[in-house]
Amino acid sequence: MEINLKCTIEIFISNKWEKAATFEPFENEIMSGTLGGGIFEYDIDYVGYILENEFQNDPLYRISPSFPVEFKTLEMKSWPPFMLDLLPGGFARQKWEKLLNIRNGPENDFLLLKKAAGNPVGNLRIREAVSKAIPIKGTGFTRSQIAANTENFLNTANSLGALTGGNSSIQGEAPKYLMVKDKNDLFHFEGSLQENEIVEYFIVKFPRGKKDIDEVILKTEWLYCKIAEKMGLNIRKVPDYCDENRGVLFIPRFDRVIQSGKIKRIGYFSLAAATGLSQFGKSVTHDSLISAVNNFSTDKQQDICEYIKRDYFNIVVGNTDNHARNSAFLIKNNEIRLSPLFDIAPMYLDPEGIVRSTRWSFEEYGKTPQTQKVITYIKDNFGIDISKELSEFFNRIRSTAQEMKELKIREDIIERAEKKIEEIIS
Numbered sequence: 001m002e003i004n005l006k007c008t009i010e011i012f013i014s015n016k017w018e019k020a021a022t023f024e025p026f027e028n029e030i031m032s033g034t035l036g037g038g039i040f041e042y043d044i045d046y047v048g049y050i051l052e053n054e055f056q057n058d059p060l061y062r063i064s065p066s067f068p069v070e071f072k073t074l075e076m077k078s079w080p081p082f083m084l085d086l087l088p089g090g091f092a093r094q095k096w097e098k099l100l101n102i103r104n105g106p107e108n109d110f111l112l113l114k115k116a117a118g119n120p121v122g123n124l125r126i127r128e129a130v131s132k133a134i135p136i137k138g139t140g141f142t143r144s145q146i147a148a149n150t151e152n153f154l155n156t157a158n159s160l161g162a163l164t165g166g167n168s169s170i171q172g173e174a175p176k177y178l179m180v181k182d183k184n185d186l187f188h189f190e191g192s193l194q195e196n197e198i199v200e201y202f203i204v205k206f207p208r209g210k211k212d213i214d215e216v217i218l219k220t221e222w223l224y225c226k227i228a229e230k231m232g233l234n235i236r237k238v239p240d241y242c243d244e245n246r247g248v249l250f251i252p253r254f255d256r257v258i259q260s261g262k263i264k265r266i267g268y269f270s271l272a273a274a275t276g277l278s279q280f281g282k283s284v285t286h287d288s289l290i291s292a293v294n295n296f297s298t299d300k301q302q303d304i305c306e307y308i309k310r311d312y313f314n315i316v317v318g319n320t321d322n323h324a325r326n327s328a329f330l331i332k333n334n335e336i337r338l339s340p341l342f343d344i345a346p347m348y349l350d351p352e353g354i355v356r357s358t359r360w361s362f363e364e365y366g367k368t369p370q371t372q373k374v375i376t377y378i379k380d381n382f383g384i385d386i387s388k389e390l391s392e393f394f395n396r397i398r399s400t401a402q403e404m405k406e407l408k409i410r411e412d413i414i415e416r417a418e419k420k421i422e423e424i425i426s
Helices: 027-035 044-052 081-086 090-100 106-116 143-148 150-159 212-230 286-296 300-317 371-382 387-397 400-406 411-425
Strands: 007-013 016-025 038-042 073-076 124-126 176-181 187-189 200-205 240-242 248-252 256-259 262-265 267-270 328-332 335-338
Touching: 007 106, 016 027, 016 044, 027 106, 038 044, 081 124, 081 267, 090 106, 143 240, 143 248, 212 240, 212 248, 212 300, 212 400, 286 300, 286 371, 300 335, 300 371, 300 387, 300 400, 300 411, 371 387, 387 411, 400 411
Parallel strands: none
Antiparallel strands: 007 016, 007 124, 016 038, 038 073, 176 187, 176 200, 200 248, 240 248, 256 262, 267 328, 328 335
16 A cells, blocks of 8 residues: 655644644655654744744643754654654554554554544644544444443444544554543544534543453453542542443543633653653663653652652552553643553453563562662652652552452452552561
8 A cells, every 4th residue: 555655743732733743754664664764854834933932942832842843854763752652552553454454564654654643642643644534423322322232332433433533543452432522421432523512531441352351450440540549649530430231431531621612632742752762562661761750741759759659559459561651741831741640450460461561670570679779769860859758658558458448349459459568568
């Protein structure tokens, strides 16, 4: 399938989409996918507008915080890291590959970008993907209708063209759909409602597979959000969970805000992008991710503390899927801050055997990282003393097992959590 070797990157600012930049991969490297090089440059008119209005120091107007707005052509050795956040992954990528009749391989990365990145999370999109979108027509669904007959809902989603109509670029292995809720509490696929009819934006998430354990994992994700909120971690809003047939999680999105009847798209970039990763599946250390938080966050102390608390919470609850794309920054109000917590589930139970993917450089395999080593590392490298905040958090985390019991989480999960809590506070 032949494609034009250039894509146009648009950014949503001042309530409209603007052409901001282009990326053109080198023709002889396109088969390498995201690891292939190319030319990135900001649009001349966009740069002129930014400089004229003196917006160049506001991160909101940058394609990514590490890409300042300037008249400069960049010859990249691989894709700009932020572009990987726009690509579909997991379930969505499989659906797109089937739709386009292409194989799963890096040689199709750019084709997928130009076909599927028309509606990613955040405030960026690929213009060429938008032009290929298919409008969705159909009535809304109640929560019960989605949960009571999951297979029927998914079949309806496919028949309505939900993938190409507005759910084009979601990452993650579990089936997910971008949906919006109207004033009658009905859910519609994103792209099927006028913006003035939208009350709230959601990610509707289904179990990763059809085994009972997949449903246990999804339901426990919902319960973990409740516990995380009590622990004082940053949860935008606890999702709703319906299990009239199989479980379905209704997750309020933090990258869409409705203000005065207008949709505000919040800038988003993963910690993987912040560390410069242009490759999927490559592990990085907590050392590197904390360094990215230090480099980009406008409240370094609070976000570094939050990040470390999340890691210990992940250890206690068995969320081993702690890779760098499951943490992100949001860009809003001239600030760059860690996004609310997301994708927090007992992934150690997954049949595929997901191991703890992000560790400290000094962390012994299979062992809980020693708290004092973490505190010392942060103090020595970033000049931040987290000992008091971490001590207060550990006092709260002692109650995690009891919270699990009250929420009727599986006994084996509770027993594991109790052991991890003992390891952390001993």
